[in-house]
Structures are given as structure tokens and as C-alpha cells.
Amino acid sequence: MESRQDAFVNFINQMLARHDESDVHVFEFCLSPSHQYHVPIKNDWIVFALLHNVQKLVLYGSIDELQKLPDCLFLSKSLVKLELALVNEILVWPENFELPNLRKLSLKFLKLSEQGLRRDLFSSLPALEKLSIFFCDVNSFKVLSVSAARLKTFIMCNCPEMDGCSISIQAPYLTNFIYAGGVRRCYDFNIPPHTSKFVANAEVPYVMNIRSIEEFCQSVIKITRELFKATHLVFNHRLVQALSMARDLPRRFASDVFYNMEFLKINLRPIKYYIETAMVVICRCPNLAVLRLNIVRSEGQIHEKPDLELNLVNADADGPFHSLIYIVIENFGGNESEMELVKYLLANARKLFRMRIAMDMSMIKNELQLKISKILEFEKASPIAQVTFA
Numbered sequence: 001m002e003s004r005q006d007a008f009v010n011f012i013n014q015m016l017a018r019h020d021e022s023d024v025h026v027f028e029f030c031l032s033p034s035h036q037y038h039v040p041i042k043n044d045w046i047v048f049a050l051l052h053n054v055q056k057l058v059l060y061g062s063i064d065e066l067q068k069l070p071d072c073l074f075l076s077k078s079l080v081k082l083e084l085a086l087v088n089e090i091l092v093w094p095e096n097f098e099l100p101n102l103r104k105l106s107l108k109f110l111k112l113s114e115q116g117l118r119r120d121l122f123s124s125l126p127a128l129e130k131l132s133i134f135f136c137d138v139n140s141f142k143v144l145s146v147s148a149a150r151l152k153t154f155i156m157c158n159c160p161e162m163d164g165c166s167i168s169i170q171a172p173y174l175t176n177f178i179y180a181g182g183v184r185r186c187y188d189f190n191i192p193p194h195t196s197k198f199v200a201n202a203e204v205p206y207v208m209n210i211r212s213i214e215e216f217c218q219s220v221i222k223i224t225r226e227l228f229k230a231t232h233l234v235f236n237h238r239l240v241q242a243l244s245m246a247r248d249l250p251r252r253f254a255s256d257v258f259y260n261m262e263f264l265k266i267n268l269r270p271i272k273y274y275i276e277t278a279m280v281v282i283c284r285c286p287n288l289a290v291l292r293l294n295i296v297r298s299e300g301q302i303h304e305k306p307d308l309e310l311n312l313v314n315a316d317a318d319g320p321f322h323s324l325i326y327i328v329i330e331n332f333g334g335n336e337s338e339m340e341l342v343k344y345l346l347a348n349a350r351k352l353f354r355m356r357i358a359m360d361m362s363m364i365k366n367e368l369q370l371k372i373s374k375i376l377e378f379e380k381a382s383p384i385a386q387v388t389f390a
């Protein structure tokens with residue numbers, strides 16, 4: 001009997017075989033390795049797209065262990081946008097290659113080496129305007145050096161070991177530099193002085209020369225969408241603050257569904273509009289199973305005046321948390337917004353098994369007991385939900 005994987009491969013093969021000679025401008029392979037019926041991307045499929053003059057090519061998943069990316073991928077004259085999201089794949093560029101019309105390059109989940117992302121690489125990408133690096137392992141780098149004549153935007157987010165790597169960019173037309181994740185300080189960046197910079201890290205945010213708030217917000221929204229395509233994510237509280245600057249956020253995320261997200265940790269300041277901001281994107285993750293919220297009080301204890309209930313996403317018939325079974329809230333201080341957040345989560349997580357709340361130990365004992373008693377009275381959507389305190 002034909003397996004599901006084989007049936008899917010045959011379906012794609014037959015679909016491609018029936019295509020005529022017309023060009024294919026956009027070709028996206030989104031085959032998540034985390035799916036139980038995962039199918040590796042075949043080189044024949046990539047070659048098909050390139051032979052049909054593809055302009056935007058997205059490879060999300062993995063490739064067969066016994067194959068490498070086809071050489072013709074690195075010699076395409078039609079490619080304008082290339083996204084390589086190949087989990088744990090070591091990226092190796094051929095010695096001789098040229099992508100003369102490639103304007104946007106996005107690298108995700110790859111293992112990057114200094115040979116794989118060497119400085120002279122960019123001379124073969126003369127049209128490159130935007131370079132994005134997400135979730136890539138850069139452990140082997142001491143200095144990530146980029147020299148690209150037409151580069152306008154550089155984005156680097158949530159890359160393991162990125163704190164051990166300095167960044168040097170020689171790009172006379174660079175207008176936007178965005179870096180998120182880690183504890184990098186500003187002096188580790190060698191960037192043209194006219195560039196608009198946004199650095200979100202675990203210490204102090206560094207923002208300079210932002211020309212347009214709306215343009216900045218659009219960039220942060222795009223980055224958030226990319227980050228939430230992962231299965232596991234730690235989301236920086238500085239990004240939450242930046243995201244909260246955007247107008248009409250629920251509408252802008254209304255059509256987004258982040259199916260891959262299963263484990264999410266958000267560092268969050270206990271302020272009403274930051275919590276509302278975080279919930280907008282959290283509620284777009286139907287397969288989220290574990291949610292960890294770390295309340296950040298780096299600037300001292302935050303006390304809010306009692307206010308109206310949080311303006312959180314309305315629950316649908318199934319609730320916004322279809323798969324959420326475990327919630328951890330750390331450094332909980334019990335202000336009005338925090339209490340409303342707990343109330344909302346308990347009222348909408350229909351499959352919740354346990355919520356664990358680690359209290360801020362600077363709270364007065366009597367106040368702490370009062371908050372615990374109130375939380376235990378909150379209505380629970382899940383009949384098996386347990387709330388524990390530490």
C-alpha cells in the first residue's frame with residue numbers, strides 16, 4: 001500500500017508533469033520538517049522551477065540527505081527573490097556562481113560557516129538589496145562581514161550564538177539595519193553612520209535615525225511574521241514594545257495564521273498595551289501547546305492604576321487557544337493587567353492542563369495571598385485545568 005509520503009510525492013510529480021512550457025513566476029515549497037508526514041524537497045522540483053524562469057523561489061523544509069542543492073540554483077538569471085529555509089542544512093555556495101538579478105535573499109534555519117557566507121560571496125550578487133538572516137547557526141563566525149554595493153536592508157534575528165559574532169557591513173546605500181535577540185551592545189556593529197538602526201536586545205534598546213514610524217512598524221510586523229513561522233521561539237520584550245507602536249494591529253494580523261508555532265516564550269513588561277500587543281499574535285497560533293510568559297521588571301516594580309479590562313481578542317466557538325495545554329508565568333506581580341491576563345487565559349484555554357505561576361517574591365505576603373485567592377476563583381474553560389503557584 002502506498003504511504004502518505006509517497007502519495008504526496010507522486011501528486012507533486014504528476015502536477016509538475018502536466019504543466020505546459022509557460023513561466024512560473026512564484027514557486028513555494030513549504031514542507032515543514034515538524035509535520036508527521038514530512039516529505040523532503042526533491043531536486044527535480046527545484047530544477048523544474050528554475051527551468052520555468054521562476055522569479056520568487058521559497059524552499060522551506062529539508063532536502064534529502066544524499067543530495068545537495070542543484071548547481072543551476074546558483075546560476076539563475078530569472079531569480080529575483082530567494083528564500084532558503086532548510087532546517088540544519090549546511091549552506092555551501094559553489095566556487096563559481098552568479099545570480100545577477102537577485103534582489104532579496106532570506107536565509108533561515110541554516111548552519112552558516114565563514115566559507116558558506118564569505119565576504120566575496122556578495123560580488124556574485126550585484127543586484128542584492130535586502131539580506132535577512134533568521135534562526136541561522138553562526139557559531140563559527142567571529143566577524144560576519146557583508147560588502148554589497150546596492151544593499152539597502154540588513155536584518156538578523158534570533159540566530160544561535162550570534163552574541164559571539166560581530167557584524168561589519170560595507171554598503172554605501174544601506175538605509176535599514178535591524179538586529180534582534182541576544183545581548184549585543186552597539187559597539188559590536190560596524191555600520192554606515194547614515195543608516196537607520198534598531199537593535200532589540202536583553203539590555204537597552206538602541207534606536208537611531210528612524211525616519212518614519214510607520215515604515216519602522218511595517219518592518220517590525222514583517223519580522224514578527226517571519227519569527228512566528230518557527231516551531232519554537234523566544235520573543236524579545238523590546239520587539240513587543242516596538243510592535244505596540246503600530247496602529248490597528250489586530251486588523252494587520254487578521255489574515256495571519258502561524259500553524260508551525262508550538263512552543264513560545266515571550267518576555268513581557270506588565271503594561272496593558274504591551275499585553276494586548278502580545279495577545280494579538282499569540283492568538284494567531286492554533287497549534288501552540290506551551291506558552292511561557294516572563295514578566296520583565298528591569299526598570300523596577302510596575303504599578304498600574306485599576307483600569308478597564310484588557311481589550312483582548314474575542315474568543316471564537318473553539319477558543320483562540322486550540323492546543324494550549326501548559327502555561328507558565330514567571331515573575332508575576334499581580335497588577336491589574338497581569339490579573340486580567342491570567343483571567344483571560346484561563347477563560348479561553350479549553351484544553352489547558354496546568355498553569356504554573358511563579359510569584360514575584362518582592363510582594364508583601366498578605367498581598368500575595370490575596371492575589372492567589374482571587375486567581376483561584378477565576379472561571380476556567382478547561383475542566384481539568386490546575387493552577388499552581390511557586
